[in-house]
Amino acid sequence: MDTGAASARRRLLQAAAALLLPPARAAEEADQPVIDRLDVAGSQIELQFAPGFDQPLRGRARQWVERSAQAVVAYFGRFPQPQVELLLLPTPGAGVRGGTTFGEPSPYVRLRLGVDTGEPQFHDDWVLVHEMVHLAIPRVPRRHGWLQEGLATYVEGIARARAGLLPAPQLWGALAHDMPQGQPKDGDEGLDHTPTWGRTYWGGAIFCLLADVQVRRRSGGALGLEHALRGVLAAGGSYAVAWPIERTLAVADAAVGQTTFGELYALLKDCPAPVDLPALWQDLGVTLQADGLARLQADAPLARLREAIAA
Ligand SMILES: [Zn+2]
Numbered sequence: 001m002d003t004g005a006a007s008a009r010r011r012l013l014q015a016a017a018a019l020l021l022p023p024a025r026a027a028e029e030a031d032q033p034v035i036d037r038l039d040v041a042g043s044q045i046e047l048q049f050a051p052g053f054d055q056p057l058r059g060r061a062r063q064w065v066e067r068s069a070q071a072v073v074a075y076f077g078r079f080p081q082p083q084v085e086l087l088l089l090p091t092p093g094a095g096v097r098g099g100t101t102f103g104e105p106s107p108y109v110r111l112r113l114g115v116d117t118g119e120p121q122f123h124d125d126w127v128l129v130h131e132m133v134h135l136a137i138p139r140v141p142r143r144h145g146w147l148q149e150g151l152a153t154y155v156e157g158i159a160r161a162r163a164g165l166l167p168a169p170q171l172w173g174a175l176a177h178d179m180p181q182g183q184p185k186d187g188d189e190g191l192d193h194t195p196t197w198g199r200t201y202w203g204g205a206i207f208c209l210l211a212d213v214q215v216r217r218r219s220g221g222a223l224g225l226e227h228a229l230r231g232v233l234a235a236g237g238s239y240a241v242a243w244p245i246e247r248t249l250a251v252a253d254a255a256v257g258q259t260t261f262g263e264l265y266a267l268l269k270d271c272p273a274p275v276d277l278p279a280l281w282q283d284l285g286v287t288l289q290a291d292g293l294a295r296l297q298a299d300a301p302l303a304r305l306r307e308a309i310a311a
Pocket of ligand 1: 130134148149
């Protein structure tokens with residue numbers, strides 16, 4: 001994209017390359033910033049490699065970005081921004097770490113990527129999809145950070161499962177294992193007033209699971225969380241804008257013709273309200289096993305609903 005901010009960042013990358021490198025090595029390809037462009041479902045992703053990545057890694061990274069973006073497109077019906085910049089900074093070792101998404105001056109994602117990252121780590125990565133999900137949700141004031149992080153935490157695994165990148169027993173096993181971290185502890189004052197790590201990421205994810213299940217029950221299985229979120233995108237809601245949480249939730253409700261999101265928010269925002277997760281897993285037919293995978297029961301009361309979530 002050709003905003004002033006974009007060219008400023010490009011200039012910064014080039015300046016960094018010139019400053020850091022001894023002249024003898026300046027010609028080596030890994031020492032140069034590289035800009036690559038991807039078209040994903042009509043959206044432009046500008047891939048900015050800071051100096052330090054070699055050509056084979058850039059090729060693997062390009063495929064990983066494309067795959068992650070396609071998983072997000074499948075969930076939301078389109079990529080959440082018409083244009084986005086993705087800045088990759090090299091770090092020693094293997095793996096993807098330290099993702100951050102910025103809304104201003106224009107949406108961009110910054111990630112630290114290990115220079116030795118191989119195909120298995122790219123395949124298993126959840127960080128990039130998490131950050132791309134952020135791009136689909138309007139920014140909210142800090143006290144509602146649980147909505148942003150909860151949606152990214154919850155939708156990331158589902159989007160990857162739908163794309164064939166994460167087997168269902170692994171997805172449900174991880175959710176059943178991790179979600180209890182989002183339950184209120186002593187002194188909790190509700191999601192809006194308890195900005196701990198557990199309540200922000202997993203408390204927010206519990207909100208999303210409850211909403212997903214309720215939307216599906218009330219619509220007889222015709223609609224789910226993704227339809228509500230597609231409605232938010234269609235109404236102009238995304239990380240490029242800041243909305244009051246009430247507006248985001250009202251637009252989500254309107255998209256599915258329900259009041260599910262507003263009701264859940266009223267229940268959970270100001271009081272601890274622990275959720276009976278064991279009963280919910282039982283209804284969904286999810287049994288966490290010692291190996292971290294879930295045993296999935298086809299005859300559970302909400303088994304078809306569970307299958308629809310990750311199908
Ligand atoms: Zn996040």
